[in-house]
Amino acid sequence: MVPTKGQRRLIDLGAGVYAVSEVCRILQPTMTPRKVHYWLDTGLLSDPVRWGSRGHPTLLSYRQLLEIRTVQQLRDELEFSLPRVRDALLWVLEHLFAREWSDLRFAKGVDGSLVAHSGTDQIVVPGGQGVLEGTLPELNEQVAETRRAWEEQAFVIPGHAFIVSNARILAGTPTIRGTRVDTALIARFAETETFDEETLDEIKQVYPRLANDAIAAALEFEGIHRAA
Amino acid sequence: MKYLLDEQLDEVVAESMTPIGTKFGDEFTHILAIRDQGTPDQEIPVLCRNEGAECLISANVRDFGARKFYYQALLTEGLHVVVLRPGKGKFYEEEQLSLLSRSYRRIRSITATATEPQLIACTPSSVRDRSIDDLIEEFDRGRRLP
Numbered sequence: 001m002v003p004t005k006g007q008r009r010l011i012d013l014g015a016g017v018y019a020v021s022e023v024c025r026i027l028q029p030t031m032t033p034r035k036v037h038y039w040l041d042t043g044l045l046s047d048p049v050r051w052g053s054r055g056h057p058t059l060l061s062y063r064q065l066l067e068i069r070t071v072q073q074l075r076d077e078l079e080f081s082l083p084r085v086r087d088a089l090l091w092v093l094e095h096l097f098a099r100e101w102s103d104l105r106f107a108k109g110v111d112g113s114l115v116a117h118s119g120t121d122q123i124v125v126p127g128g129q130g131v132l133e134g135t136l137p138e139l140n141e142q143v144a145e146t147r148r149a150w151e152e153q154a155f156v157i158p159g160h161a162f163i164v165s166n167a168r169i170l171a172g173t174p175t176i177r178g179t180r181v182d183t184a185l186i187a188r189f190a191e192t193e194t195f196d197e198e199t200l201d202e203i204k205q206v207y208p209r210l211a212n213d214a215i216a217a218a219l220e221f222e223g224i225h226r227a228a
Numbered sequence: 229m230k231y232l233l234d235e236q237l238d239e240v241v242a243e244s245m246t247p248i249g250t251k252f253g254d255e256f257t258h259i260l261a262i263r264d265q266g267t268p269d270q271e272i273p274v275l276c277r278n279e280g281a282e283c284l285i286s287a288n289v290r291d292f293g294a295r296k297f298y299y300q301a302l303l304t305e306g307l308h309v310v311v312l313r314p315g316k317g318k319f320y321e322e323e324q325l326s327l328l329s330r331s332y333r334r335i336r337s338i339t340a341t342a343t344e345p346q347l348i349a350c351t352p353s354s355v356r357d358r359s360i361d362d363l364i365e366e367f368d369r370g371r372r373l374p
Contacts, residue, residue: 009300009301009304010297010300010301010363010364011297011298011300011301012268012301012365013269013270013272013273013298013301013302013305014268014270017294017297017298019291019293019294020293021293022293046317050367053369056369057293057294058239059294059297072322077297081365152340168268168270169266169267169268169269170269170295170298171269171294171295171297171298171301172294173295178266179235179265179266179267180235180236180259180265180267181236182236182237183267183285183290184288184289184290185236185289185319186317187289188289188317188319189313189318189319191318202318203322205321206238206319206320206321207238209260209265
């Protein structure tokens with residue numbers, strides 16, 4: 001059978017696509033569907049792949065996954081009120097995903113204000129005077145990490161080193177890094193909310209190429225923890 | 229027809245299906261027999277074309293959700309996509325083989341008569357197929373009215 005001509009492709013192969021619940025699962029534990037929908041509805045995020053309706057979930061892109069992650073980090077790290085810093089956030093998101101990347105960094109201005117810089121462009125973040133200078137290196141590292149995840153189209157899920165949402169693999173479904181094996185499939189092998197060496201051995205029989213650490217990470221990501 | 233089994237399935241399943249498929253002139257190859265782990269989605273249709281495979285066999289234990297739009301993209305590349313959807317419980321190789329072998333005649337029948345690529349979902353109790361247009365309609369129904 002040959003590729004079909006003229007038929008609409010809903011997404012391109014290699015582009016991530018996510019239900020809101022999936023985004024929340026990836027950005028657990030603090031992300032909620034309510035927050036995502038609020039940020040979408042208030043125009044803080046770019047337009048989704050598809051707006052939802054009854055029985056049909058809103059679908060988000062890989063870029064939106066990273067946008068949500070960035071807003072989440074800035075909000076959590078800087079404890080800003082979103083309406084107040086909305087314009088600054090939009091500026092940050094625009095520069096973070098720009099085709100031409102100029103190192104995006106936060107720094108303190110001479111008057112103590114918080115300024116985001118990208119190349120020769122900059123914006124003052126309202127209310128940033130109270131932000132401690134010591135928090136900025138970590139924040140800048142997080143921003144740089146997000147840019148790397150954008151360029152590589154693969155996002156290492158926070159707290160789960162072996163687990164990625166790779167836009168190029170199963171359209172971003174959480175998988176074990178370097179494989180096409182999704183974590184949900186691995187979780188099927190745990191009968192309870194805990195696992196032990198026997199569980200790992202069972203899974204290894206089906207997926208002999210996976211390392212024990214990677215299998216354990218997949219189970220942990222799915223909320224199944226190592227038995228004490 | 230030649231079938232390519234994706235990485236979610238045990239390599240043994242391809243080997244075990246081979247004698248069954250041979251009776252009908254079909255072949256089953258596991259992706260890891262020809263490529264390393266982690267083949268990107270975009271390379272799957274190319275790989276299938278190079279191998280002469282017209283159908284990708286995969287597995288999914290969660291809701292179809294967003295994943296069906298990935299399957300739709302594979303369909304537009306001219307591939308049939310079979311998705312094994314097990315019931316509750318562990319998805320050992322024997323369960324994978326059981327679900328695929330029980331669905332196999334129906335899969336053959338669907339692909340033999342199809343005029344365009346089909347998404348074929350196999351559960352322990354049913355085999356259901358959808359076309360590209362069916363998936364587009366499902367997608368469009370989700371659009372918010374102006």
